[in-house]
Amino acid sequence: MSAVIRATGLQKSYGGNRVVDGLDLSIHRGECFGLLGPNGAGKTTTLRMLLGLIAPDAGTAMLLDLPVPQAAREARIRVGVVPQMDNLDPDFTVAENLLVYGRYFGMQDSEIEARIPSLLEFASLTSKRDAKVPTLSGGMKRRLTLARALVNDPDVIFLDEPTTGLDPQARHLIWQRLRELTQQGKTLLLTTHFMDEAERLCHRLAVMDNGKLISQGSPRELIEQNIEPQVVEVFGETSGQWANEHAANYAQRFEVSGESVFCYVQDAQPLVKQLQAQTALRYLHRPANLEDVFLKLTGREMRE
Amino acid sequence: MNHFALPRLSIRFFPIWRRHWLVWKKIAAPSILGHLADPVIYMLGLGYGLGSLLPEMGGMSYMAFLAAGTVCYSTMNSASFEALYSGFARMHEQRTWEAILNTPVSLDDVVLSEILWAATKSLMSGAAVLAVIWILGLSQSLMSLWMIPLALLIGLTFAAIGLIMTALAPAYDFFMYYFTLVITPMMLLCGVFFPVTQLPESMQLVAGALPLTHAIDLARPLMSGTVPPQALLHIAVLLAYTLVSFYVSLVLFRRRLSR
Numbered sequence: 001m002s003a004v005i006r007a008t009g010l011q012k013s014y015g016g017n018r019v020v021d022g023l024d025l026s027i028h029r030g031e032c033f034g035l036l037g038p039n040g041a042g043k044t045t046t047l048r049m050l051l052g053l054i055a056p057d058a059g060t061a062m063l064l065d066l067p068v069p070q071a072a073r074e075a076r077i078r079v080g081v082v083p084q085m086d087n088l089d090p091d092f093t094v095a096e097n098l099l100v101y102g103r104y105f106g107m108q109d110s111e112i113e114a115r116i117p118s119l120l121e122f123a124s125l126t127s128k129r130d131a132k133v134p135t136l137s138g139g140m141k142r143r144l145t146l147a148r149a150l151v152n153d154p155d156v157i158f159l160d161e162p163t164t165g166l167d168p169q170a171r172h173l174i175w176q177r178l179r180e181l182t183q184q185g186k187t188l189l190l191t192t193h194f195m196d197e198a199e200r201l202c203h204r205l206a207v208m209d210n211g212k213l214i215s216q217g218s219p220r221e222l223i224e225q226n227i228e229p230q231v232v233e234v235f236g237e238t239s240g241q242w243a244n245e246h247a248a249n250y251a252q253r254f255e256v257s258g259e260s261v262f263c264y265v266q267d268a269q270p271l272v273k274q275l276q277a278q279t280a281l282r283y284l285h286r287p288a289n290l291e292d293v294f295l296k297l298t299g300r301e302m303r304e
Numbered sequence: 305m306n307h308f309a310l311p312r313l314s315i316r317f318f319p320i321w322r323r324h325w326l327v328w329k330k331i332a333a334p335s336i337l338g339h340l341a342d343p344v345i346y347m348l349g350l351g352y353g354l355g356s357l358l359p360e361m362g363g364m365s366y367m368a369f370l371a372a373g374t375v376c377y378s379t380m381n382s383a384s385f386e387a388l389y390s391g392f393a394r395m396h397e398q399r400t401w402e403a404i405l406n407t408p409v410s411l412d413d414v415v416l417s418e419i420l421w422a423a424t425k426s427l428m429s430g431a432a433v434l435a436v437i438w439i440l441g442l443s444q445s446l447m448s449l450w451m452i453p454l455a456l457l458i459g460l461t462f463a464a465i466g467l468i469m470t471a472l473a474p475a476y477d478f479f480m481y482y483f484t485l486v487i488t489p490m491m492l493l494c495g496v497f498f499p500v501t502q503l504p505e506s507m508q509l510v511a512g513a514l515p516l517t518h519a520i521d522l523a524r525p526l527m528s529g530t531v532p533p534q535a536l537l538h539i540a541v542l543l544a545y546t547l548v549s550f551y552v553s554l555v556l557f558r559r560r561l562s563r
Contacts, residue, residue: 051406053405053406054562073408073409073410074408076406076407076408077408079406081406083399083402083403083406085399086399087398087399087400087402087403088403089323089327089398089400089403090398091327091330091331092326092327096326100319100322100323100326101403101407103319103322103323104316104319104320104404104407104408104409105407105408106316106408152407
């Protein structure tokens with residue numbers, strides 16, 4: 001399996017701050033790879049280095065077997081980018097946005113025109129072909145941005161928080177489309193804050209914090225390797241008090257967060273039995289998920 | 305990634321230029337009116353108003369004197385507005401540059417396309433004012449056709465200088481400094497409304513270093529049908545301003561966008 005994207009020892013500092021600190025990454029053809037991390041972890045800087053938009057201070061990056069940023073222009077012929085914030089042309093219609101963008105890849109107008117119908121269909125925007133961008137909803141704009149990223153039929157697609165700000169219908173449609181893309185053999189590298197998205201879409205994930213990769217693997221592996229298998233969330237005014245008195249007897253680990261307590265356990269039965277007797281408390285028993293992993297690895301505190 | 309590397313010019317600017325052209329076509333009518341109205345109103349207003357009081361200036365009627373200056377300052381303004389306000393909108397507000405830079409096009413191509421597009425706007429506005437001049441019979445000579453490529457050159461010069469401001473601007477209001485402290489003084493010092501020789505010696509020296517003066521020193525003779533004296537010198541000054549400014553703006557853009 002060839003590595004479509006490869007980073008070795010990437011480093012980048014801004015004003016004395018190590019934003020990316022010795023990053024190694026290897027993404028294979030047809031994979032959907034997720035990069036998770038709190039704000040300021042260095043995800044966007046990493047993406048920009050892998051795209052060849054900025055040069056690392058140390059280390060190497062390869063995109064489609066070409067060194068970046070040295071051969072970035074050549075590499076980007078087969079790359080599509082869905083940025084975090086929309087940058088569509090507001091003066092143009094949906095179809096015109098696709099036409100104008102395709103030209104930047106050196107495509108002929110006839111080539112692009114031939115692809116537009118299938119791109120519109122992929123994005124469910126066929127009826128909006130001649131609609132001006134400001135008339136589109138947020139979900140439609142995001143779908144257009146995705147279609148635009150595919151105008152050159154790329155092998156690799158970078159997506160920076162692709163479904164932030166979208167309603168559930170729009171998110172599900174985009175997920176469906178992204179899954180279709182990996183089925184077509186395209187490679188996806190995405191960053192996201194949505195753990196359900198990461199779990200659903202990604203074959204492999206990496207968690208970044210303070211410029212470093214702190215954990216890597218499939219969603220299943222990340223959960224198994226980093227956290228207890230069961231979680232019992234306890235809610236109520238007296239939950240904190242209850243936790244300090246009893247939680248340690250039943251759970252390997254617990255965290256108090258306001259009026260909620262998160263108990264992490266191997267076997268939840270004894271704990272659940274104990275809680276059923278507590279009338280002032282409500283509880284929720286569920287399997288551990290990526291968000292639990294994420295919060296454990298990067299903490300519950302806000303980053304300012 | 306060396307910020308100070310020389311610009312690498314390539315044909316890849318062309319699809320970006322085409323994009324700007326496509327945007328402009330949609331608003332062509334009001335745009336042409338806008339570019340034409342302001343300079344022509346000044347030209348006619350001052351030309352008739354002052355022209356009736358002044359017998360002649362610089363060897364021609366005041367109207368004709370003013371007309372040549374008007375072509376120059378209107379192209380200067382077109383290029384400046386386009387490079388500053390529209391350029392900033394594309395770079396910062398609409399993030400158009402960001403979208404383009406994710407493709408196999410480089411920052412060098414984007415900046416080149418901004419200069420060439422602003423120069424295209426200048427060409428259009430210069431040609432429009434020139435058309436009015438011909439209609440009014442203010443120029444009888446075929447030499448005045450040379451003012452069309454001159455408008456392009458003036459556009460290139462002021463687009464390049466303007467892009468330095470765009471690279472430095474934190475917000476739109478920053479551009480007030482440029483228009484108030486650079487463009488307007490130039491309009492008054494460089495011979496648009498009256499000959500530079502009317503200024504005190506020291507100001508004449510200042511005017512001689514400014515690009516608009518050289519543009520006007522080319523435009524006036526051409527309009528009246530003579531070969532401009534020291535033409536090569538004037539062209540060289542405009543080209544020098546263009547090339548140096550292009551380079552400086554590119555270095556500044558690289559710095560600004562490298563985060």
